[in-house]
Amino acid sequence: MELTFFLQQMINGVALGSLYGLIAIGYTMVYGILRLINFAHGDVMMMGCYFAYFGILMFSLPWWASFAVAVLLTAALGVLIDKGAYVPVRDAPRISALITAIGVSFLLENLGLVVFGGRPKGFETPDMFNEVYEVAGLMFPALVLWTPLLTLAILGAILFIIHRTKTGRAMRCISHDMETTKLMGVSVNRIISITFAVGSAAAAAGGIMWAMRYPEINPLMGIIPGLKAFVAAVLGGIGNITGAMLGGLLLGIAEILLVSLMPELAGYRDAIAFGLLIMILLFRPTGLMGTKLPE
């Protein structure tokens, strides 16, 4: 009984942690390349969820088509945000870009409130993802299996783009020295747009997995996952993509263990996550993976 209980809680932890990790990957990738903490990441994720929601509900697309369209639209949104908000402050001090990111975050949230309304909506989860498998007294909801797989797949894809493609090489160059990269004849703005497109697509994928597991979407839904993903990214060493996934897993497992072992402290779950952020920043600011850049 005790062992089953513990194992079930670990499954719960991995399920939650891989969601955090999935969202954190896009977050940390944009940081690693641009040194921009994209505070709007959680809100981009929210937009991805709404695109998928409307795809299924209003245009009655099959779920996979709707998800694909949502990911593409969110990628386009990422590029649009970059062109509209970040390009104009590209040469300004880094703090301007940071503040701009906060502004974009507020803009998306309030735009969402006006366009979609504040009333929460129920997300349609395809039946396939509602299955539950029982193995030796342990319960495995289908999404608990799918999310880590998707997280690994996206992690692999992003690592491949960064390390094995020409675009990826340009991304790595930009992260070292944007000026010199420009002098080498690389179209920096195009590469950065691609970075945002990939990061936003990953956010949409994370958001859709999130919305299927917790099928409630509202315009402010991105705030907490965004912040948790930020903690996960810092935990793993911000800018380090593998670290972000590990940080997410660690954070998810820590939260679940806290609630299951000390139930009376469950209300402090978020406080623990952000306490962890402060501790990391104080004692190991480069995070667990210890490196600064995706190299």
Place this chain on the structure above:
Amino acid sequence: MKMKHVLVAFMVLGLAFTMPAPAFSQAKSDTIRIGAFLPMTGGVAAYGQGSWQGIQSARDMKPTILGKKVELFLADDKSDKIEAANAVTRLIEKEKVIAIIGSSISGNTMAGAPIAEKAGVPIVSPTATNPLVTQGKKYIFRVCFIDPFQGEMAAKYAYETLKKRKAALIIDKAQDYCVGLADFFEKSFTKLGGQIVAKTYCQTGDKDFTAQISAIKAKNPDVLYMPNYYTEVALAMKQAKDLGLNLPVLSGDGAQDKALIDIGKQYVEGLMLTGHFEKEAASTPLAKKFIPPYEKKYGKVGTFDVMGADAYFVLADAIERAKSTDGAKIRAALATTKNFKGISGTMTIGEDGNAIKSLVIVQVRGGDFRYVATVEPAGAKPEPKKAAPKKK
């Protein structure tokens, strides 16, 4: 740097969206100015959205009070206590309202109450059920029952009707409402002879309840009581079924919004709750007059819609009896409201400004809330009530 200006314009636009609708700040004496502070956004937005529709429809039904046109002013409390206090301040100081309706939940109403109390502006809450909301306050009223009543009735229902003996709880620690209601349930349930085998906590906005549910499952309860708001209840019920915890679930009035079913779908089937109102049990003349045109406009009428409308009707009735827009006089009239036949039933404002009225037991069946039974309050003499369910 033209882009910069565009950006600034965008951000200002973003800010503007968060502001309430522009109001004309000169207080004109030829209208009756009534304010509403409600959660239009955030964690419990469905309550505010519903109640606001109800209030507006009630105003359309009764557009004049004392022969003057009624003007409504809405302030969004964003499901947040600090914003609730700000909203009440704004309504009183900027919009110069003579009375306020709000808020939907106990914590926010409590945050706004001291400000109105000090200014001598009456507040009528549609659905804040925690006893502390009105306790010791002169100007704070409500048109709903209070939590000791619904907690006791839920415990009785679980123990006597469902014959359950081992209850588990998931309590949203961030809400006065949830903590209070869980406490009243626990007291009554143990007094009846039942046992609380697991007590777990969460926080408003939590999405993951798997840790709590796994812990509860290990304790083998036969009934689960979750006196939380609709989002938390819906998500927890889905995860409970995912983790193989199959047992009857009870909740409070906070779960009775259609958002619960939108979010929880097949997973919230069978949920039972203590609520203010269910359409099948509506029998007052006001209900018959209010509901058909309302449903034509918005679809099936919800509890929070009705409670918002009732708050408006009770307030309008008090202002007419006071024959004045003076805060103290409206307060005195509200305190003497007797046998007012609202949409949700007959209510009398008793001690502390609380409504004494019946509650309904409601169950989710076939993707809708369905009426099960009516429970009369202990102290009140039962009004002759017509057999409730009419059709179906």
